[in-house]
Amino acid sequence: MAALALGAVSPFSFAQHGELGLVTPPVRLDDASLVDQNGSKRLLNELLRQRITALQTVYTGCGTICPLQGALFSAVQERIPGIRARHPVQLLSVGIDPLSDSPLALHAWLARFQAGPAWHAATPTLTDVDRMRLTLSGSKPPLGNIADHATQVYCFDANAMLRWRSAELPRVDDICDVLGALART
Known part of the structure; x- marks a missing residue:
């Protein structure tokens, strides 16, 4: 049922790239050590488990595209209370510049x-950041400059499995539809 609901989310969002939409089979990211906004050390899968999660990658020093991503999550946040869920729904901004994205x-x-x-x-360690970005994107080529980072949103189920990759700067409705579909399973 969730696969059908996830597949029905705005096909327009998936038209421009091959690695978008439903992730089949679902992918578990290798665990990575992160430091959150409070300075606490956490494991990635600990943050994801038992929650439905929309994850974005940002760097806090960005003055161009990242503020748009923040505004996007702000709009999604407003709609979370309307999502009927068996598990809590959360948003996670992952800093991709471990040297600057301090707590x-x-x-x-x-x-x-x-x-x-x-x-x-939260921000991964310097040794984990590129590995994590590659797994999220589903790509094999080397990563470029962090200024060229993806503006995709990645949605995880309550088992910490990556289930959906959005288009670049997705619509709020698409993210909320996917979170809702994952939350009902």
Whole structure:
């Protein structure tokens, strides 16, 4: 049922790239050590497990596209209370510049977009960041400059499995539809 619902989400969003839409089979990211906005060390799969998660990659020093991503998650956050869910729904902004995306910078990022308790931020270690970005994107080529990072949103089920990759800068409705579909399973 969830696969049908996920597949029905705005086919227009998937028309431009081959690695978009439903991830079949679902993928579990290798666990990575992260530091969250409070300075606490966490494991990625610990953050994802038992929650339905929309994840985006950002870097807090970005002044161009990342603020649009923050505004996107802010709009999704407003709609989370309307999602009927068996598991909590959360948003996770992952900083991809471990040298600059400190807990203080992550905290300021969340405050800038009035993040509520269901929106978290964390940064992987320098050794884990590229591996994590490659797995999220589903691509094999080397990653470029962080300024060229993806603006996709990645949705995970409550088993910490990557189930959906969006188009670049997806629509709020698409993200909420996928979160809703995952939340009902």
